[in-house]
Amino acid sequence: MVTASPSDPYARHVLARMADFFTDEGTPWARRLWDIGSVLALEELWEAGYWQAHGVLSPAACDWQRIQLGALIGPDRGLGDRELRKELTGLLKHPLPDPSPARRRLKEIIGHVRSGYLERWATAVSAPVDQRVKPERFSRTVASHLLDLGYSASYLKAWAKELYDAHATTADTAAAAVELARRQARSYDVLVALEKVPRRELAEPLEHWYGKGKVVAWLREHGHDTAGIRPGGGFVYQFTALDPFSAAEQARQMLERMTARSQFLRRDRGGVKPLSHIWVAGHPRPVPLDPPARGADVLTLVNEGHLYKVAGARSRTDDALELAAAVNRGPLAPAVAGAWAAIESLLSNPDDPKGEGERSGKAVAADRMAAIIACSWPRAELTALAHRHKPRALDELARAVAGCTTNQKRARVVAEALLAHGASALDFTGAATKYSDRPAAQRMADLVQNPRPVLNDVAGAFRIALRRLYRTRNIILHGGATQGVALEASLRTAAPLVGAGLDRIIHADYVEGLDPLDLAARADVALTLVNGETGLSVVDLLEPA
Structure with a gap:
């Protein structure tokens, strides 16, 4: 239960960054989530052993993956403090071929890591403020773990906004994340309506098929507006998912398979045409058929x-x-x-x-x-900060930024201000994104003070993702x-x-x-x-x- 409370700066930082991570379209690449969670990374490593044994992945690729993961999980508070952490770090020091006793042992350890992972993080952030991990790490950890579990970004964005609007404390936020992680997937009935149905005689005998009238009746039964909807028929599938948007995504992937098959018809090639939305029983609004873009922008x-x-x-x-x-x-x-x-x-x-x-x-x-992207990261963030420096009264920095004619010059002005005065040089009072801008300003202040280690860390994260x-x-x-x-x-x-x-x-x-x-x-x-x-x-x- 979220309780209204005085503003908790740590929690505001965490929730603002989560909003960045859960916004599929609109969050610039420099503020996106670049990594996956530790639990999924361990599961990925375990799976890699199978593909190495089948000649799909090389031993060098799997060893690199294992060594990098061993270095990354060091600061992860969700891995425990004693026996669990010791066992895991010991396993990651040596190859894990399939089959092997070490790989079988890793599978068992992953089960123990998964169980109680966010509970251990909740305990870690309940420590006094000066002993907590940085809010950036906590926000990335929670966001990646919840996405890895199978929650949709759309659902999590609404969840984070609700916490933010309720002025959730750090304890509230951690407890809410634990509750989500414990939640079991449930069944959702999902309607996929088609505008055109070539070779209808192949669809009609199927148990999931709904004719035109039955599609409209289903929509009305579940409280959806049918104005302007002219289906040629459709299918109602049942999916197991953690939220309605994830169920809709499963339906979207089902549709992709169906439309791909229609490309192989001799007549009516590619003729399967879905309507522009997917409907989920129990969810009040139709979900757009076109998914949010994945954020690959070439400006x-x-x-x-x-x-x-x-x-x-x-x-x-x-x-x-x-x-x-x-x-x-x-x-x-x-x-x-x-x-x-x-x-x-x-x-x-x-x-x-x-x-x-x-x-x-x-x-x-x-x-x-990864090196190219790492070198473009400072300019991207510094330029964004230049545009979002909005003090109540025009100050020297705002005037200097206004006088710049290129983003390169704007970025240089902001970098010089951060070097001289730290993150406090920037004022986001008038910016709608101030709770996201403030941690970005601190990241850039750290960067200009000590560029090489910061850039190397960022390049390392990009290298792992790519x-x-x-x-x-x-x-x-x-x-x-x-x-x-x-x-x-x-x-x-x-x-x-x-x-x-x-x-x-x-x-x-x-x-x-x-x-x-x-x-x-x-x-x-x-x-x-x-x-x-x-x-x-x-x-x-x-x-x-």
Whole structure:
């Protein structure tokens, strides 16, 4: 039960960041959720052993995954303090081939980690304020864990807003998250209505089929408005899900399978046409058939005026955009495959290291993309902060920002203010997003004070997300499996990063004529030289020397 209370700054920070993480469309990539939770990451590692045994994933890829996970879970309070943590960290120090006693042991440990995971976090954040983990870590942990469990972002966004509006305390927020994690999935009846039904005689004998009149009657029975709805028929399926939006997503995936099959008809090819919404019994509003985009935005196409410039010779970046086009709203498997194909086509080369090393083979393309994105992160956040600095009375910083003619200059002005005065240099009183902007300002203040370790941490997070995308692609294309344990999570975390990386690659191509591999080399060098003897600023990491 949420209780109204005086404002709890820690809780306000946590809930504001959760709102960022649960907003599918609208949250800039730099403020998105870049990682999955520890429990799902362990399940993914366990699954990887199977694919290694079947030759789909290499031993080097699985070892890299295991070593990175071992480093990441160190600060995770949900893993306990004594026996459980010791057992888990010990297992992750050695390979976990399938079959092996260690892998069987890992499976048992995962069950113990999953049970009580958020309860242990609730205990950790009940400590005195000066002993708590940073709110950014807590918000990322809770958000990723709830999404990994199968809750939809739409449902969780409403949940977080309710807590925020009720001025929930940190204890309230932790308890509410625990309650969600304990909740059991339930059955939902979901109507998928079709406008066109080719070969109707094949649908009518099926138990889930509803004719035109029966579809309208079902809608009325469940309190939905039928004005303007002209179905040709439909199907009512029962799905087990944690919330109505997740049930609708399962129906959406069912529809994708149905429409894909209709592409193979000789007559009426592609003729299965669904209506524009899905209806869930017990949920008051229809759910749009088109899902929210996954956040892969390439703003350069508009900013540099290239959206409609498609005449002339095709370039590598043109091909990459087409390959990655499914990443925002396409079915999961084509979206993963296309996104990785775009990265590999731009950032791999025949002279790359061969063999089984950490940066051998195509995996190096993920690392190069991660470096490019990491170098673009400071400018993206600093520019956003420049626009959101809105004090009640115009101050010196606001006047300086107003006098800038480019985002590069705005970012530099804000970086200088943060270096001189810390996060308090920025005032978001007049900004609607102030509770999200304040932690962003602190992150940027930490960055300008000590760039290299912050950038290395961020680049590491991006590298993990993009290598996960690569592993998922291999499981789909080489393993022929579209039900991987981390398939949806892989796309959720990587899609905004793919958009950000493509944006910088295409910008460099249009503005400088710079090859993607040369941009990757520039980014790699910049991460080494930033804030050193060359005077390279965090604002200029992708600029030519």
